[in-house]
Amino acid sequence: MERNNRKPVVGITQGDGNGIGYEVIIKALSDPRSLESFTPVIYGSSKVFGFYRKLIHNLDQMDTYVIQNASEAKPKRINILNCLPDNVYVEPGQSTPEAARSAITSLERAVADIKKGDIDVLVTAPINKKAMDAEGFGNTGHTEYLQKEFNAEDVxxxxxxxxxxxxxxxxxxxxxxxxxxxxxxxxxxxxxxxxxxxxxxxxxxxxxxxxxxxxxxxxxxxxxxxxxxxxxxxxxxxxxxxxxxxxxxxxxxxxxxxxxxxxxxxxxxxxxxxxxxxxxxxxxxxxVNFTAGLPVVRTSPDHGTAFEMAGRDLADPQSMKSAIYTAIDIFRNRIAYDRLQAGKLGK
The missing domain is CATH 3.40.718.10 (Isopropylmalate Dehydrogenase)
Structure with a gap:
């Protein structure tokens, strides 16, 4: 199917697993109607997803599907790509080295997949920059990391x-x-x-x-x-x-x-x-935080890890929803714009 005629595949990194990332992701995807317009792939852990899913009240049944590669993603399912160890441990509200390493792994795997074309856009959940730096991340944030990964002159x-x-x-x-x-x-x-x-x-x-x-x-x-x-x-x-x-x-x-x-x-x-x-x-x-200047589309909610409310079913998912739909809109706008410019050059 032609790329712009199918549902976009949205890669979503888990961010810091001890923050509100999973909660806002789960809430943002809780309405099954959202799966009619895009296919989500969450880079993280089905175990951690299940842990936070149980802490959120008044949620209907969610159709999840565990995969090992983004190419296996199924439409109309919340695809969870297991890229973390089976014994991953969660401590809501705490800054830990394990959570920082998991955030790095999630991001690296998602970036590798968007480079291959297995996902169409990238949405990143909040990270703990200081903890990730202590684990050798070597960047002050997502923006700087992505600039290096895609060799962008400026972003x-x-x-x-x-x-x-x-x-x-x-x-x-x-x-x-x-x-x-x-x-x-x-x-x-x-x-x-x-x-x-x-x-x-x-x-x-x-x-x-x-x-x-x-x-x-x-x-x-x-x-x-x-x-x-x-x-x-x-x-x-x-x-x-x-x-x-x-x-x-x-x-x-x-x-x-x-x-x-x-x-x-x-x-x-x-x-x-x-x-x-x-x-x-x-x-x-x-x-929404959008990184312009990259060859790929990347967005993120405009809030942080919010450790103080993690695991308490208090986080508002609206910014995450906006990040997902903004990424999809930009992805489609780029296709339309590039086609228009190519048409002008062809005249």
Whole structure:
């Protein structure tokens, strides 16, 4: 069957098995109608799945199928790919080396399968970055790991929802390092990635992107910092010269406080919390973390492991649901966009 005419195969990593990953995955897949539009493959353990399944109340029967390879996945089933040892141990709410190693194994297996084409998109459940680093993961997060795995020159941590799309120039770095890492070239590169992703992944014909300042009040003409004058404004002008509809810089407090973000297709912030704090305040329930710039589609819920509520049937699955369906939408948008571009070249 032609790739875009069949149900997408959605690979879902378990994340940290002691967090809320399994709970939000199970709840997100609990409605059997969801299996009419895609085929899920969970990378983890049928034993751990069963453990969390019993802790969740008011669930109907779930049609699961245990597999050893993604190519064995059955439609209309929740496929569980056993890639962890049979004696895997679960301690809800605890950070353990075993859980970190299991998260790494789950991710590595899923990435290997998406490279082979056995799954169509990748959805990653939350991980404990510190615990994984202690076990030799060697990356500060999913985004950095995937960039290396796919040899991507640059990638974009793109937080998306119905009401707001936002990305950052600098990601998981200490705040003290941000001013030196915010360069004109980096801003322009991020704007290129954003513009291309909005066109190809989200179907925006002529995307308009707002750029935020770094300093309070955008530096007040240099009084509170000169990064806007020396770096950000020149970057916006360079992007404009390339045909990118970038505007700014805007002062973040007024920009979000007055709802100006609704006038743009996306927003580029300078550092992690400048962008993610307002995003989670505005769109936490249905927010999705999407990695733009990769040759494959990867999304994730916009929340963490939430150890404090693990195993207590308290986790809200809405962000996981949004991550799954956003990945499917992007996958289909890319097929349509690429076909359109190929058609134009063929004329």
């Amino acid at each position: 974009l941590m793109f937080m998306v929802s119905e009401s707001l799309k936002i990305s950052v120039v600098t990601g998981h770095v200490p705040l003290k390092d941000v001013p030196t890492l915010v360069t004109e070239d980096k801003i322009v590169n991020k704007l290129r990635l954003m513009s291309e992703s909005l066109r190809r992944d989200f179907g925006v014909v002529a995307p308009k992107i707002a750029v935020l300042g770094l300093n309070p009040h955008c530096g007040d003409g240099g009084l509170l910092g000169d990064e806007e004058l020396k770096t950000i404004i020149p970057a916006v002008r360079r992007a404009n010269d390339e045909g990118i509809l970038a505007f700014g810089p805007y002062s973040p407090d007024g920009y979000f406080g007055l709802g100006h973000y609704s006038r743009f297709d996306a927003t580029l912030a300078m550092y992690h919390d400048q962008g993610l704090a307002p995003f989670k305040a505005i769109a936490f329930q249905d927010g």
